[in-house]
Amino acid sequence: MARFSPLAAATIAVAVFILDTLTTFDIAIAVLYVVVVLLSLNFAKKIQLLAIGAGCMGLTLLSFLLSHGQELPADSIGRCFVSLAAIGITTFLAFRVKAAIGVLADSEQRYRSIFLATGVGILQMDFTGLKHAFDRFKSNDVQRIEDIERLDPGFARSALRLIKLTNANRTALNMFNAPDLGALEQLLPTLVSDDMEGKVWKLLASIWAGNQSYEAEAILKTSDGRQLIFLYNVAVPLDRPALDMVLISIMDVTARREAENELDVARSQLAHVARVATLGELTVSIAHELNQPLAAVVTNGGAGLRWLKRDVPDLTKVQSSMESMIADATRASDVIKHLRGLSVKASPNPMNVDLNEIIEETVTLLQREIDINQVTLRVDLAADLRKVIGDRVQLQQVVLNLLLNAIQAMAHVAEGRRELTVKSSEEESAIMFRVQDTGPGIPLEVRDNLFNPFFTTKPDGMGMGLSICRSILTAHGGSISASSEPGAGTTFEFTIPFNREVG
Missing domain, CATH: 1.20.58 (Methane Monooxygenase Hydroxylase; Chain G, domain 1)
Incomplete structure (x- = not known):
């Protein structure tokens, strides 16, 4: 015209x-x-x-x-x-x-x-067909998306066919190795595998609820067979209630996730090195802890032999000696098992963990260090403490590191004033662990760098202990903090939320 x-x-x-x-x-x-x-x-x-x-x-x-x-x-x-x-x-x-x-x-x-030019893939979609389907369900008094899933389990798959692709930028085409818009439109439904239906239902639930945005991750296979991890965001403009224009932004986070996985592996390896180094510091304490039950086994074995060599063997005494031997051998075995758990290199193993049990085991392991350094130990563990989901070995490493640091911090404090307080409690949504010493405290200029890698105040320290503790707790969804007054000791606290899996 x-x-x-x-x-x-x-x-x-x-x-x-x-x-x-x-x-x-x-x-x-x-x-x-x-x-x-x-x-x-x-x-x-x-x-x-x-x-x-x-x-x-x-x-x-x-x-x-x-x-x-x-x-x-x-x-x-x-x-x-x-x-x-x-x-x-x-x-x-x-x-x-x-x-x-x-x-x-x-x-x-x-x-x-x-x-067209942004580095994020953008798909412009028409959800009008899906909205009409939702309107039909609502006119039939369907109240929740769960009711649709019960009435029509295959709706998630059919809903994908109701969504039309109207435009896509170059980045999106390149992501899926599609030559043009038509090829991408044909390819999209095939990318959603059957095991992704749960994610599709969550997206449908968000749209059903009238939310303006929805974000999630998905693993998709491209046309050339590559498996990629995508972070996608579905945005519904406020001025388009008919859902005739919905923007889906897609970001390929495959490299990022692979880097995070490699970082987790490196962190796990570094944590293992730190555990072995800590066990090396405790060689004498470990030997003492093992020597006690082994010496008791020898003693009870000798007593049992003597009772057998009598003219009239006292079988009751022999039985008692053998039972004591078994108990002491089991005790030594448990010590070795816990030490082996700390020294073995393994991937994180999330399970239900009793923090009080970990604290008691770690205190037992450090008992000789506590006695040698003439430290007065006060343990206040909350009764009926809820379990958390976490890796037992890693959490024991955190407790071991904090207790050992506290004992070493009081090395130059006058005898009689070395007090170590260990406490566990249940907060509103997390388990809290606190260890408090009466050492010289942490200078203000040091406090900000306390959890930084390779920062240490010990002449022979690696500077990785507290950094590893923080990374372990962060992976568990928790946090760690330190407070100190010069001359009045230091308090370390960490929390782990309930019902949180290891990251």
């Missing part, structure tokens, strides 16, 4: 000028120039539009002068004035419309440039 608009406008302008000049109708024929101005919106720029409006007003005046000459009747002047006013007002409004169209065009161009 824009191609023929200039010719049509010129033709109408000539026709109006001839009619207005040569006829004597008692009407304001020049008002028809507004058609010329309106047609000019199709091809003229803003300045050209003003010029065309001014030209139409000039033709109106020229026609008036040619047709009336020296005579200036009042009714003709009135019609001329009405025509000029109509043309002027129309030109002004057309100018405003042209300006608005220009702003809208610029905005649309910017949106299109961003849409």
Whole structure:
């Protein structure tokens, strides 16, 4: 239409000028120039539009002068004035419309440039068919998405066919190795495998609830067989209640997840090295812990032999000695089992963990260090403490590190003033563990760097203990903090939420 608009406008302008000049109708024929101005919106720029409006007003005046000459009747002047006013007002409004169209065009161009060039894949979808399906369910008194799943288990798969792809940017096409929009539209339904139906139902539940956005991760296979991890966000504009335009942004996070997995492996390896190093520091304590039950086994074994060698063997005493031997051997075995758990390199193994049990085992392991350093130990464990989901070995490493640090921090404190308090409690949504010493405290300038890797205040320290503790607790959804007053000791606290799996 824009191609023929200039010719049509010129033709109408000539026709109006001839009619207005040569006829004597008692009407304001020049008002028809507004058609010329309106047609000019199709091809003229803003300045050209003003010029065309001014030209139409000039033709109106020229026609008036040619047709009336020296005579200036009042009714003709009135019609001329009405025509000029109509043309002027129309030109002004057309100018405003042209300006608005220009702003809208610029905005649309910017949106299109961003849409096509952004590094995030964007799909423009039409969910109208899905909305109509939802409306039918609601008209039949279906109240929840769970009811749809019960009434029509295959709806999740059929819902995908109700969603239409209307546009996609280059990034999205490249992500799925699709040559064009049509190929991508055919490919999309095949990317959603049967084991992803649970995620589809969650998306449908979000749309059913009227949420404006929904975000989740999905593992999809591209047309060339690659398996990629995508983070996608479904956004429903507020001004599109018909769901005729829904934007789905897609980000390929495969490399990020692989890097996170590699980081987890490195963190696990580093934690293992730190555990072995800590066990090395406790060699004497470990030997003492094992020597006690082994010595008891020897003692009970000798006593049992003596009772057997008597003229009349006392079998009751022999049985008692053997039972004691078994108990002491089991005790030594348990110590070795716990030590082996701390020293073996293994992947995190989430399970139900009793933190009080871990604390008691760790205190037992450190008992000789506590005795040698003449530390007064106070243990306050909450009764009926709820279990948390976590890796037992890693959590024991955290407790072991904090207790050993506290004992070492009091090495230069006067005897009789070395007090170590260990406490567990149940907060509103988490288990809390606290260890408090009466050491010299942590200087203010050191406190901010306390959990940084390779930062240590010990002459022979690696500076990894507290950093590893924090990474372990973060992976468990928890946190760790330290508070200290110079000369008044240090308190470390960590929390682990309930019902949280290891990250």
